Amino acid sequence: MLYLVRMDVKIPHDLPADVAAEIKAREKAYSQQLQHDGRWPHIWRVVGEYANYSVFDVASNDELHELLQGLPLFPYMDIQVTPLARHPSAIA
Amino acid sequence: MLYLVRMDVKIPHDLPADVAAEIKAREKAYSQQLQHDGRWPHIWRVVGEYANYSVFDVASNDELHELLQGLPLFPYMDIQVTPLARHPSAIA
Amino acid sequence: MLYLVRMDVKIPHDLPADVAAEIKAREKAYSQQLQHDGRWPHIWRVVGEYANYSVFDVASNDELHELLQGLPLFPYMDIQVTPLARHPSAIA
Amino acid sequence: MLYLVRMDVKIPHDLPADVAAEIKAREKAYSQQLQHDGRWPHIWRVVGEYANYSVFDVASNDELHELLQGLPLFPYMDIQVTPLARHPSAIA
Amino acid sequence: MLYLVRMDVKIPHDLPADVAAEIKAREKAYSQQLQHDGRWPHIWRVVGEYANYSVFDVASNDELHELLQGLPLFPYMDIQVTPLARHPSAIA
Amino acid sequence: MLYLVRMDVKIPHDLPADVAAEIKAREKAYSQQLQHDGRWPHIWRVVGEYANYSVFDVASNDELHELLQGLPLFPYMDIQVTPLARHPSAIA
Amino acid sequence: MLYLVRMDVKIPHDLPADVAAEIKAREKAYSQQLQHDGRWPHIWRVVGEYANYSVFDVASNDELHELLQGLPLFPYMDIQVTPLARHPSAIA
Amino acid sequence: MLYLVRMDVKIPHDLPADVAAEIKAREKAYSQQLQHDGRWPHIWRVVGEYANYSVFDVASNDELHELLQGLPLFPYMDIQVTPLARHPSAIA
Amino acid sequence: MLYLVRMDVKIPHDLPADVAAEIKAREKAYSQQLQHDGRWPHIWRVVGEYANYSVFDVASNDELHELLQGLPLFPYMDIQVTPLARHPSAIA
Amino acid sequence: MLYLVRMDVKIPHDLPADVAAEIKAREKAYSQQLQHDGRWPHIWRVVGEYANYSVFDVASNDELHELLQGLPLFPYMDIQVTPLARHPSAIA
Numbered sequence: 001m002l003y004l005v006r007m008d009v010k011i012p013h014d015l016p017a018d019v020a021a022e023i024k025a026r027e028k029a030y031s032q033q034l035q036h037d038g039r040w041p042h043i044w045r046v047v048g049e050y051a052n053y054s055v056f057d058v059a060s061n062d063e064l065h066e067l068l069q070g071l072p073l074f075p076y077m078d079i080q081v082t083p084l085a086r087h088p089s090a091i092a
Numbered sequence: 093m094l095y096l097v098r099m100d101v102k103i104p105h106d107l108p109a110d111v112a113a114e115i116k117a118r119e120k121a122y123s124q125q126l127q128h129d130g131r132w133p134h135i136w137r138v139v140g141e142y143a144n145y146s147v148f149d150v151a152s153n154d155e156l157h158e159l160l161q162g163l164p165l166f167p168y169m170d171i172q173v174t175p176l177a178r179h180p181s182a183i184a
Numbered sequence: 185m186l187y188l189v190r191m192d193v194k195i196p197h198d199l200p201a202d203v204a205a206e207i208k209a210r211e212k213a214y215s216q217q218l219q220h221d222g223r224w225p226h227i228w229r230v231v232g233e234y235a236n237y238s239v240f241d242v243a244s245n246d247e248l249h250e251l252l253q254g255l256p257l258f259p260y261m262d263i264q265v266t267p268l269a270r271h272p273s274a275i276a
Numbered sequence: 277m278l279y280l281v282r283m284d285v286k287i288p289h290d291l292p293a294d295v296a297a298e299i300k301a302r303e304k305a306y307s308q309q310l311q312h313d314g315r316w317p318h319i320w321r322v323v324g325e326y327a328n329y330s331v332f333d334v335a336s337n338d339e340l341h342e343l344l345q346g347l348p349l350f351p352y353m354d355i356q357v358t359p360l361a362r363h364p365s366a367i368a
Numbered sequence: 369m370l371y372l373v374r375m376d377v378k379i380p381h382d383l384p385a386d387v388a389a390e391i392k393a394r395e396k397a398y399s400q401q402l403q404h405d406g407r408w409p410h411i412w413r414v415v416g417e418y419a420n421y422s423v424f425d426v427a428s429n430d431e432l433h434e435l436l437q438g439l440p441l442f443p444y445m446d447i448q449v450t451p452l453a454r455h456p457s458a459i460a
Numbered sequence: 461m462l463y464l465v466r467m468d469v470k471i472p473h474d475l476p477a478d479v480a481a482e483i484k485a486r487e488k489a490y491s492q493q494l495q496h497d498g499r500w501p502h503i504w505r506v507v508g509e510y511a512n513y514s515v516f517d518v519a520s521n522d523e524l525h526e527l528l529q530g531l532p533l534f535p536y537m538d539i540q541v542t543p544l545a546r547h548p549s550a551i552a
Numbered sequence: 553m554l555y556l557v558r559m560d561v562k563i564p565h566d567l568p569a570d571v572a573a574e575i576k577a578r579e580k581a582y583s584q585q586l587q588h589d590g591r592w593p594h595i596w597r598v599v600g601e602y603a604n605y606s607v608f609d610v611a612s613n614d615e616l617h618e619l620l621q622g623l624p625l626f627p628y629m630d631i632q633v634t635p636l637a638r639h640p641s642a643i644a
Numbered sequence: 645m646l647y648l649v650r651m652d653v654k655i656p657h658d659l660p661a662d663v664a665a666e667i668k669a670r671e672k673a674y675s676q677q678l679q680h681d682g683r684w685p686h687i688w689r690v691v692g693e694y695a696n697y698s699v700f701d702v703a704s705n706d707e708l709h710e711l712l713q714g715l716p717l718f719p720y721m722d723i724q725v726t727p728l729a730r731h732p733s734a735i736a
Numbered sequence: 737m738l739y740l741v742r743m744d745v746k747i748p749h750d751l752p753a754d755v756a757a758e759i760k761a762r763e764k765a766y767s768q769q770l771q772h773d774g775r776w777p778h779i780w781r782v783v784g785e786y787a788n789y790s791v792f793d794v795a796s797n798d799e800l801h802e803l804l805q806g807l808p809l810f811p812y813m814d815i816q817v818t819p820l821a822r823h824p825s826a827i828a
Numbered sequence: 829m830l831y832l833v834r835m836d837v838k839i840p841h842d843l844p845a846d847v848a849a850e851i852k853a854r855e856k857a858y859s860q861q862l863q864h865d866g867r868w869p870h871i872w873r874v875v876g877e878y879a880n881y882s883v884f885d886v887a888s889n890d891e892l893h894e895l896l897q898g899l900p901l902f903p904y905m906d907i908q909v910t911p912l913a914r915h916p917s918a919i920a
Contacts, residue, residue: 001245002136003267004145005324012289013840013903031181044094044176047889048833048896048907052179053096061185061323065269068324075289079324083187083267084136085249087144089123093889095911097692104657105196105259139245140189140252140263153691153829157913160692167657171692175831175911177893186320188329197380197443215365226331228278228360231429232373232436232447236363237280239318268320271328273307277429279451281508288473337369337507341453344508351473355508359371359451361433370504372513381564381627399549410515412462412544415613416557416620416631420547421464452504455512457491461613463635465784472749521553521783525637528784535749539784543555543635545617554780556789565656565719583825594791596738596820599705600649600712600723604823605740636780639788641767645797646872647819648881675917688830688912696915697832699870705737709821727739727819728872729801731880733859741876748841797875804876811841815876 001057002084003064007077008051015076026072034067055084093149094176095156099169100143107168118164126159147176185241186268187248191261192235199260210256218251239268277333278360279340283353284327291352302348310343331360369425370452371432375445376419383444394440402435423452461517462544463524467537468511475536486532494527515544553609554636555616559629560603567628578624586619607636645701646728647708651721652695659720670716678711699728737793738820739800743813744787751812762808770803791820829885830912831892835905836879843904854900862895883912 011020034040042055058064068079103112126132134147150156160171195204218224226239242248252263287296310316318331334340344355379388402408410423426432436447471480494500502515518524528539563572586592594607610616620631655664678684686699702708712723747756770776778791794800804815839848862868870883886892896907 003245003323004136013843015289028181032183035181035183043179043182044096045179045893047175047177047831047893048909053174053176061187061267062269064267065321065323081267081324082145083139083245083248083265084145085139085246087135087137089120089127090135091124091127095691095889105199107657137249139187139249140265153831153911154913156911157689157691173692173911175889175892175909177890188320197383212365216367219365219367227363227366228280229363229433231359231361231371231433232449237358237360266329267323268329269323271319271321273304273311274319275308275311279429279507291473337371337451338453340451341505341507357451357508359429359432359449361430372504381567396549400551403549403551411547411550412464413547413617415543415545415555415617416633421542421544450513451507452513453507455503455505457488457495458503459492459495463613463783475749521555521635522637524635525781525783541635541784543613543616543633545614556780565659580825584827587825587827595823595826596740597709597823599647599709599819599821600725605818605820634789635783636789637783639779639781641764641771642779643768643771647797648872672917676919679917679919687915687918688832689915691911691913697910697912705739705819706821708819725819726881727797727800727817727875728881729798729875731871731873733856733863734871735860735863739875751841801873801875817876 001059003056003058004082004084005054005056005068006046006051006080007054007071007073008049008079009073009077010050011073011076023072023076030070030072039067093151095148095150096174096176097146097148097160098138098143098172099146099163099165100141100171101165101169102142103165103168115164115168122162122164131159185243187240187242188266188268189238189240189252190230190235190264191238191255191257192233192263193257193261194234195257195260207256207260214254214256223251277335279332279334280358280360281330281332281344282322282327282356283330283347283349284325284355285349285353286326287349287352299348299352306346306348315343369427371424371426372450372452373422373424373436374414374419374448375422375439375441376417376447377441377445378418379441379444391440391444398438398440407435461519463516463518464542464544465514465516465528466506466511466540467514467531467533468509468539469533469537470510471533471536483532483536490530490532499527553611555608555610556634556636557606557608557620558598558603558632559606559623559625560601560631561625561629562602563625563628575624575628582622582624591619645703647700647702648726648728649698649700649712650690650695650724651698651715651717652693652723653717653721654694655717655720667716667720674714674716683711737795739792739794740818740820741790741792741804742782742787742816743790743807743809744785744815745809745813746786747809747812759808759812766806766808775803829887831884831886832910832912833882833884833896834874834879834908835882835899835901836877836907837901837905838878839901839904851900851904858898858900867895 031040031043035043039056039058040054041057044053046053056064056067058067064081068074071077123132123135127135131148131150132146133149136145138145148156148159150159156173160166163169215224215227219227223240223242224238225241228237230237240248240251242251248265252258255261307316307319311319315332315334316330317333320329322329332340332343334343340357344350347353399408399411403411407424407426408422409425412421414421424432424435426435432449436442439445491500491503495503499516499518500514501517504513506513516524516527518527524541528534531537583592583595587595591608591610592606593609596605598605608616608619610619616633620626623629675684675687679687683700683702684698685701688697690697700708700711702711708725712718715721767776767779771779775792775794776790777793780789782789792800792803794803800817804810807813859868859871863871867884867886868882869885872881874881884892884895886895892909896902899905
């Protein structure tokens with residue numbers, strides 16, 4: 001089951017640089033693990049913004065919320081979720 | 093080069109049903125041809141709305157505009173284009 | 185799996201009264217059938233507006249879209265879907 | 277009498293972690309007491325957001341305001357209230 | 369129980385003048401009856417707009433919706449309802 | 461001459477509690493004095509929000525601005541003013 | 553007493569050209585009469601739009617509403633009124 | 645003196661095709677004449693939309709309004725004007 | 737050449753009072769000098785807000801930007817500029 | 829390939845003045861280098877705002893993102909990117 005997710009990262013300017021770096025490193029590892037196991041099939045950078053559009057493939061709303069809430073950057077992001085359905089013109 | 097495109101279809105209520113049906117049939121054929129040749133890799137229905145999120149893979153802004161302007165439903169859609177870049181955490 | 189759905193009805197003023205009445209009658213029957221089978225557990229009127237907030241309980245995004253697209257009033261409504269998850273403080 | 281309430285939690289980043297934890301614990305207890313006595317029949321997490329949609333069942337606008345203002349997280353939330361009425365198609 | 373209600377009137381330009389006049393006459397009578405029985409204590413014109421801010425005093429959300437839905441101009445208005453509570457600084 | 465005024469209070473979280481309390485006490489006294497002399501005939505709490513809708517009855521735009529600017533909470537509020545006129549359907 | 557007023561003209565495309573011309577001629581005469589008697593001291597065109605910003609100088613909210621409601625183009629305009637007060641830095 | 649101008653074209657669906665074609669032909673000629681005389685140095689299509697961003701180089705606000713108001717498509721466009729100034733980092 | 741300018745002042749709460757007072761004193765002197773030399777013909781307070789609407793009369797976009805950027809409060813204001821043109825109904 | 833880019837600079841008030849000055853100096857050098865090599869053909873100041881509209885000429889979405897992310901002011905700016913295509917009426 002697919003969802004389009006937009007994440008806007010807003011790290012406060014007074015967060016110490018090393019704390020921010022450590023969070024980002026964990027975020028990257030977390031994201032790549034989910035990409036490898038197939039639940040985060042797409043992640044794209046929005047040109048010019050500290051933001052991404054992603055597609056998630058999970059079994060339920062609850063699973064998606066758990067994944068997103070577990071993101072190390074979760075406290076510093078605005079997240080918007082759009083549930084997707086199969087399009088009647090899709091060939092795949 | 094990837095772009096996220098959202099299309100909201102707004103067919104006027106007084107458009108004759110057969111005209112609408114004919115346009116939609118041409119739209120479907122047009123979309124499937126672009127999906128087959130690889131330039132329209134993803135099309136998803138937005139749940140609950142007469143709208144889709146799509147990903148296009150084209151060589152330039154001009155090529156994307158030409159494709160979108162050629163959509164049979166183009167005069168009846170609101171279209172919003174977001175250019176995408178490679179995300180540093182992407183594994184693919 | 186739960187979703188909060190807001191529907192705003194916008195019937196064009198030039199739709200003949202009997203056509204509108206017939207659509208609304210079919211809408212009511214359709215809604216009550218889904219309420220009876222448990223997939224539309226809540227429907228509330230928004231005070232002062234020709235609109236409702238509803239809760240749907242379905243197995244997937246696709247099933248929800250199919251139900252909503254089948255609403256007789258679908259062509260005359262703006263629909264907004266919010267996926268819901270279990271709240272950690274919920275007792276039920 | 278029912279109301280739909282959306283709460284968006286925005287805890288400032290410089291609030292000490294133990295203070296925040298203590299407030300959240302009191303919030304949970306407060307919420308569960310109102311769920312048990314029937315005045316807060318539904319609370320759902322909005323997927324991907326630190327927010328909830330809730331339904332309250334109270335005797336008056338004044339009672340609802342008193343309940344909401346008493347939330348331990350009240351100073352850190354944006355709250356939006358929508359009064360609900362019985363829907364003519366509702367079977368319950 | 370008080371509610372602030374804003375009504376924006378949007379009569380379509382192609383509604384025949386006599387039909388519009390008859391609806392407005394019924395609207396005025398309906399409004400004045402509710403003002404007389406105490407359920408519509410205030411109605412003010414918004415300067416420069418075909419709109420009003422009103423205060424309603426009713427026993428429940430359901431009663432308010434019934435009153436508003438019964439307005440002869442209801443199909444031609446955008447209505448926004450804000451539930452009000454007693455203010456702790458109010459002297460009355 | 462009447463005006464509808466909406467005030468949203470946004471006290472910064474780092475304002476010392478006793479300073480805030482002292483400002484609120486002065487705000488209450490200031491408001492009640494204006495209610496007593498008839499220039500602030502209505503003040504209602506917006507349900508669920510730290511906000512109020514008020515009606516002011518003053519002789520001019522300048523007098524209203526002077527009153528509002530004198531509010532002890534003025535530096536911590538977003539204020540929106542809507543000038544009101546007599547409604548042709550009003551009975552009072 | 554001064555007010556800033558923005559008017560956006562939206563004449564429907566199916567209004568016959570001669571009807572529109574007649575309304576605009578009456579609008580111009582009406583406006584110039586109010587300019588001459590001092591109650592409409594400023595009217596400026598918004599560059600690129602069929603809209604104007606105007607300043608009105610009247611004795612009350614009611615007088616302003618009466619003037620605006622009397623505009624021949626009133627049924628075809630969106631009007632927004634901002635009450636103005638004397639600025640403490642103004643030299644005039 | 646430079647201005648950035650965004651134009652969104654919204655031709656009503658019931659405008660006869662030959663009328664629309666004639667207007668568009670005049671629009672193109674009008675635009676190219678202004679491009680040739682240097683007052684409309686840039687015109688770009690917004691990808692995916694029936695809209696353009698343009699830069700105008702004129703002597704005054706009045707001259708710009710006159711040019712825009714003279715566009716054959718003026719009655720069918722939403723136009724937004726942003727005045728531009730020299731940027732301190734510009735090398736040209 | 738005229739421009740309508742709206743300025744919303746947002747002084748941070750942690751700016752020392754004497755610094756703020758000194759900036760406001762310089763702002764007032766700066767504004768009055770421009771009013772005296774005719775380039776800032778109107779300045780009005782927006783009722784209920786720490787904001788003003790002003791009219792500037794300058795020779796170019798560049799001159800206006802230089803004046804606005806020179807405002808002592810410039811770093812603490814949101815500024816919105818609307819270029820104005822002569823209105824065909826204006827008598828002056 | 830052209831893009832219109834709007835940048836709004838929002839430097840936090842508590843950033844030390846010399847740090848801000850150093851960042852701006854690097855920003856200017858960075859911008860001028862890209863102007864010289866042809867990839868940043870236009871940069872204009874938005875009148876009255878600490879913002880600019882720019883045109884970039886690059887080979888791909890990825891190249892544009894890399895350029896923008898490399899801006900010394902990038903952490904302190906809101907950036908909005910609009911992809912542009914050739915306009916059919918353009919003479920150049």
